[in-house]
Amino acid sequence: MRAGEWSSQIRRGTLELCILALIAQKPRYGYDLVSALERWEPLATTEGTVYPLLRRLQREGKVEASWQESAAGPPRKYYRLTPHGRDLLERMTADWAELSEAVRETLFTEEAKSHG
Amino acid sequence: MDDAAERYLEELRRNLSPLPEDERSDAVREIESHIAEGQADGRPTAAVLAGLGDARTLARAYVADYHLRVPRDGPLGSASRFVLSSTFVSGTGLLSLFVVPLLALLIFLAGLLAVVTPVLGVLRTFGVPGIVMGEPGDWQVPVVWSFPASLAFAAACAVFAWVGYKLLRGYLRLVLAGYRRLLPFRSVAR
Numbered sequence: 107m108r109a110g111e112w113s114s115q116i117r118r119g120t121l122e123l124c125i126l127a128l129i130a131q132k133p134r135y136g137y138d139l140v141s142a143l144e145r146w147e148p149l150a151t152t153e154g155t156v157y158p159l160l161r162r163l164q165r166e167g168k169v170e171a172s173w174q175e176s177a178a179g180p181p182r183k184y185y186r187l188t189p190h191g192r193d194l195l196e197r198m199t200a201d202w203a204e205l206s207e208a209v210r211e212t213l214f215t216e217e218a219k220s221h222g
Numbered sequence: 223m224d225d226a227a228e229r230y231l232e233e234l235r236r237n238l239s240p241l242p243e244d245e246r247s248d249a250v251r252e253i254e255s256h257i258a259e260g261q262a263d264g265r266p267t268a269a270v271l272a273g274l275g276d277a278r279t280l281a282r283a284y285v286a287d288y289h290l291r292v293p294r295d296g297p298l299g300s301a302s303r304f305v306l307s308s309t310f311v312s313g314t315g316l317l318s319l320f321v322v323p324l325l326a327l328l329i330f331l332a333g334l335l336a337v338v339t340p341v342l343g344v345l346r347t348f349g350v351p352g353i354v355m356g357e358p359g360d361w362q363v364p365v366v367w368s369f370p371a372s373l374a375f376a377a378a379c380a381v382f383a384w385v386g387y388k389l390l391r392g393y394l395r396l397v398l399a400g401y402r403r404l405l406p407f408r409s410v411a412r
Binding site: 135136137140152153154155157158161162165173178179180181182183 | 245248249251252253254255256258259260262273274275279280283284287
């Protein structure tokens with residue numbers, strides 16, 4: 107597997123977590139979400155891919171959405187977490203912390219180095 | 223909305239046709255909103271559209287996800303979903319274009335034979351003429367053995383149809399899941 111493909115798989119896997127986390131901060135609409143992700147280079151996705159993913163999260167009952175008029179410009183579809191989404195985010199966050207800690211240890215502890 | 227944006231939305235809408243109408247127009251409306259936000263942000267339309275990626279690819283990500291996720295309601299719902307998924311997957315590549323319809327046809331024929339053969343076996347047992355079992359004009363299954371022989375043949379057909387169905391379903395899932403994984407990340411500058 108090429109390193110590029112490997113890294114995009116990792117980012118793909120974590121995108122859902124990041125999106126849930128961003129929506130947990132405050133209700134967000136698609137463009138806002140995409141712009142928020144843009145701030146971190148490794149998370150910048152092709153913008154279009156966020157929308158089918160949001161649709162899936164909505165269908166799975168992790169987020170709920172409502173259309174709201176905006177002061178200027180077109181109506182926006184705002185997403186917020188459902189209670190189920192909030193539970194899920196909590197568990198995913200814990201899993202992520204555990205996993206990244208374990209990976210960090212295998213990569214950087216002395217014992218791992220001496221075997222490597 | 224300018225011409226390029228209108229065309230983009232029209233193409234998206236056309237390619238979202240497998241979705242129920244409410245989901246379809248909701249998706250188009252959301253993308254329309256995205257484009258307008260981008261324009262209000264001062265970005266050129268072409269850049270906003272490029273950021274969204276090809277309209278057909280975007281539509282496929284929605285449609286693939288729809289096929290994977292919608293719960294199957296009853297045998298009829300399941301069958302129609304299966305046909306819809308097959309049609310969608312057939313359109314995804316040259317291999318699928320041949321494999322899916324061919325396999326589906328074989329499965330259908332095997333299933334049909336599994337049902338029809340025992341009936342013919344019974345008819346032949348009771349001397350209905352014109353039913354050939356074996357090589358025409360050469361070796362023939364004895365008339366008394368018509369029914370057991372037809373059952374054995376039907377069972378073989380049923381097994382073939384079942385295995386074929388499982389295979390096809392697995393293949394459809396594989397392709398659909400591949401599409402859902404189709405979240406092309408920008409390649410990060412290294």
